[in-house]
Amino acid sequence: MSGDDVVERTEREHRPSPIDVHVGSRVRLRRTLLGMSQEKLGEALGLTFQQVQKYERGVNRIGASRLFDLSRVLDVPIGFFFDDMPPEMGGDKNRRFTGFQETQDGFEDDTLHRRETLELVRAYYRITDPSVRKRVFDLIKSLAPTE
Structure with missing residues (x-):
């Protein structure tokens, strides 16, 4: 294996997964909709705001128990974090979470942002x-x- 192969593999391994980035963006969306700071969310979860930042950017993966805690603190079903996922990542583009109820038609992608x-x-x-x-x-x- 050449040095270039090692560098390429290392860069690929350290790049956040698109799914982790999507889930993190949904955490950030819900936190923002609630008017909650990263510090407050971190306190509720026993984390630093830097750890919350890493989750929101998708740099750190969110495990199942942490996702469960996030759903409780942010008052959303776990499925909320996977809503609006692009079809190429395995998502169903017709399923949306509006904040009031789940619907099949939903809003345009950028409306919530x-x-x-x-x-x-x-x-x-x-x-x-x-x-x-x-x-x-x-x-x-x-x-x-x-x-």
């Missing part, structure tokens, strides 16, 4: 009265065009 969406979701969850929050939700649904 827009600043407007994040601000809207944060404002929605700051409404402390559940009946008011439900009325706001119903109002928004009534203003949207029917499908």
Whole structure:
């Protein structure tokens, strides 16, 4: 084996898996939607914010027990971390998680990543009265065009 082969193999072995990157981006998305800092998430999991950063970038793999802990702290089903996975990584492009319910049609890929969406979701969850929050939700649904 030549020195070039060793360097190429080492670089490939240290490159994050696309699945780990996707799962990490979903952790970051949900944490951001909740308005939670990396420090707060780390505290809840017994980790440093640097470890959370590595998970979110996909540099460190998230094991099954840690994924379970993340789903509890971030209040999402485990499947949320795999939603919107591209078909070439084994994902089902028709399955989406909207934050309110899982649907088959879902949103466009970039909708959840827009600043407007994040601000809207944060404002929605700051409404402390559940009946008011439900009325706001119903109002928004009534203003949207029917499908």
